[in-house]
Amino acid sequence: MLGSGAFGVVWLARRNDNGARVAIKVLHPEAAVSRESVERFRREAWALSRLQSPHIARMFEFLTGPPFGMALVMEYIDGELLSDLFKRARFSIEDAIGLGVGVLSGVAEMQSVGIIHRDIKPENVILRPNPNGWHAVIFDFNLSRVKKPGSKTSSLTSMHAAIGTVPYMAPEQLLDARRVTESSDVYSVGTILYRAVTGALPFDTRESLREKLQQEARPLTTGRDDTLAKGFERAIAKSLRRRPSERYGNAQQMLDELTGLVAGAS
Structure with a gap:
């Protein structure tokens, strides 16, 4: 686990295909019952999908459904x-x-x-x-x-x-x-x-x-x-x-x- 906040928790993971490290942000189950929290999470995914700057963390995938609920797969920034x-x-x-x-x-x-x-x-x-x-x-x-x-x-x-x-x-x-x-x-x-x-x-x-x-x-x-x-x-x-x-x-x-x-x- 890399960190946790009011809305979600961020995990360090590795891709199965090439071993590259990624960060996965998962919406807390407690937050997932809140319409506002879910919408904020979707909004974050939408915002990241629009951005390509090297000065912004890139998003690779936005996942919904079992087994993780809602999750953002992002680049892991080693710094x-x-x-x-x-x-x-x-x-x-x-x-x-x-x-x-x-x-x-x-x-x-x-x-x-x-x-x-x-x-x-x-x-x-x-x-x-x-x-x-x-x-x-x-x-x-x-x-x-x-x-x-x-x-x-x-x-x-x-x-x-x-x-x-x-x-x-x-x-x-x-x-x-x-x-x-x-x-x-x-x-x-x-x-x-x-x-x-x-x-x-x-x-x-x-x-x-x-x-x-x-x-x-x-x-x-x-x-x-x-x-x-x-x-x-x-x-x-x-x-x-x-x-x-x-x-x-x-x-x-x-x-x-x-x-x-x-x-x-x-």
Whole structure:
């Protein structure tokens, strides 16, 4: 068993034909009696089937029926959770930008097909080793909000419900998860990058929720004066603006900003 949550459990398995490792996410029997849980599981499968980015965990099969109930067969990502890395290390600005480019690339593809993740956080990002260091991969779409082609945005969330992980949620998501937009996921990415560099959060505790709703986040200060550092500070500040209209409108805009910083520094 690789992990367990409120909706399902994830197992490590091997394919019979070639021995390749896969991850199998199975809906808990207790959750399977809930229409909402079943629909969220189906939605996760639908979302994953639409995505091809190397920065998103791939789905191979969606199974229903005996003996497993409902199950997602996904690629097994052999790496380290970003949340575990955060416990022992901080990122340089250069590495934080690399992390941001990877995560935003995945989020941008989601948004291009009408998916808002709503739970971008370090626990949902795995760093897969590669010859150049590591490669960020996003997983767990259970809380995503999906707009399917030709339909209104679908929602299983009750009005005024807060869905997500509080320290990484945008202010509007704290008030009502149905109000999230593409910029809400941008806020979550900005929070991750803020923590990557500083080791802290823009708003530290649950007691700061009122501040998050009424005030702007603490400015990121890197202690560097070079063009790359100052540009990164401005990008994080914009991603964490309290009003959605003052942030990047979507992940692609912030991705373009960060890749432009790297090109300029080069």
